[in-house]
Amino acid sequence: MEHVQGLLSSSRAALAPGDEGAVITSIETYALAVPLAQTLNDATTRLTAWTVPVVEIRTADGRVGTGISGVHNGAELLTQVIDNYYAPALLGAASEDILGTWKRLYWRPTHWIGRAGVVHMALAMVDIALWDLAAQRAGVPLWRLLGGTAGDIETYNTDGGWLNLSVAELERDLSSLVDQGWRRVKVKVGKDNWREDAARVRAARQAVGPDVTLMCDANMRWDFSTAARLLPVLEEVGMDWFEEPVHADDIQSHQRLQAATTLDIAAGESLYSYQAFANFIAADALRVIQVDVTRVGGVTEWLQVAKHAAANGLRVVPHAGDMMQVHQHLAGTFLSETPPLLEFIPWTQNAFVHRTVVRNGYAQRPQEPGASTAIAPAARKQWQIKGTGSTSTPS
Missing domain, CATH: 3.30.390.10 (Enolase-like, N-terminal domain)
Structure with missing residues (x-):
């Protein structure tokens, strides 16, 4: 003492x-x-x-x-x-x-x-x-300390569209998520043969029906020409956004793709600073900003990125490196014309004292003081x- x-x-x-x-x-x-x-x-x-x-x-x-x-x-x-x-x-x-x-x-x-x-x-x-x-x-819970809205936040589910699933498994898993209440789901792409990806996204749309929002994520595995070749297919199936189509540092290719499509280009999980996001935003290279609190410098820098993006009329939809534990507090803490949206992946729920609560595709705001990060x-x-x-x- x-x-x-x-x-x-x-x-x-x-x-x-x-x-x-x-x-x-x-x-x-x-x-x-x-x-x-x-x-x-x-x-x-x-x-x-x-x-x-x-x-x-x-x-x-x-x-x-x-x-x-x-x-x-x-x-x-x-x-x-x-x-x-x-x-x-x-x-x-x-x-x-x-x-x-x-x-x-x-x-x-x-x-x-x-x-x-x-x-x-x-x-x-x-x-x-x-x-x-x-x-x-x-x-108070962190979202209240930051002045966030108190309402439930819609989530989209990433946990049914993985690349190692067969087309039949993909259709089954996505349909199951829709049956559980999700109205937004994401599918992975990035096969060696782009024609397989075209078939997968068409099958995904068939599985979820016309009224469910569908996104896709290439995890940076395509070059510009492959991404450009797939754009008509993605537009055909009504993709909401096209995520990480090319290498994360290639601003020019993101910019060219965004200019060539009515779809929104999305990225952010592989960007680590406010300055990196500001450069993409200035180039009109992204329309969905997937800033991750675990990749940029925590809550402090996340707020700076999110507010800058929203001020430029862009959607802020965080990437869930934290499996949503912190982001459930951060979404809805800045002025934006679009409702907050969170990525849902349930892998680490049992690691935390206070699990996230999601019902019918909507996350309920935590009520316990803190950032919901305490380890069980x-x-x-x-x-x-x-x-x-x-x-x-x-x-």
Whole structure:
């Protein structure tokens, strides 16, 4: 206790009066490998589990803020960035100084090797944890702290259109989702032979009928000529959007595709900064902005991207690297003429203390204080990856 009091004294200059309890006293990282019910493929990846890297930031008042990410692999890289580079700058600091902390961590020397990717995703984990603490301290769910709308939010389901499914399985799974209440579903494309993709999207439309909204996602696997060749087929079946048709950094090809079609081009899960999104928006290369809180720098940068996109009349539909846990708070927290929409993938529901609640395709707003990121103890015991993560305390 004396050590904590000393820490408080050394930090008071950076704290508002009465906020001594907000001092960060320890940081713990670990990761979970949550198994999937079945093996799934998109155009780039074969998945048997979804990995959830975690950071828990404890403060002097006994609160714990939890930040998460979502990756195919490499969770140890994210935890190492936090343990080795961010934790020394966080211990003894004020957890309530969220924007100041974001800037301090962003401009540490790691900036020069990671303005995107692992380093930036580690920053997102810390930022989410700090916002979780802020909402807990306010005694409200994060969406309420951010001034969000209280109504239920429509979701679209990605968990029935995977690329390793046969056409018959694809039709069955999509039909099942519609029977469960979803009015928006997504199908994966990106086969080696584009004619197979054409057949799949036609079968998908036949399965769901004319009144269900259908999207497709190529996961960057096509070049411009292949994507352009498929546009007439996608228009024929009435696709709502065409997601990640080409490499994520190829602004020009996205721009040319958007100019060539009445469909909306969508992307964002592979963009890591406000500046990257701003460049795509300025080029009129996207109409659906799929900003992911675990890929950009957390809640702080997500809000900046979302507000900029909405101000330009674009749809903001987050990619669910977090499996919707944080995004269910963020959707509907900015002015937009289009209703909020969330991507639903149920893989990690059992990992969290507070599961998302979706009925008839609509997500109900969480009511518990925080960002819905706290990890269930039983999940940690069952799925924690050995040898990943550590605990940092003042020396």
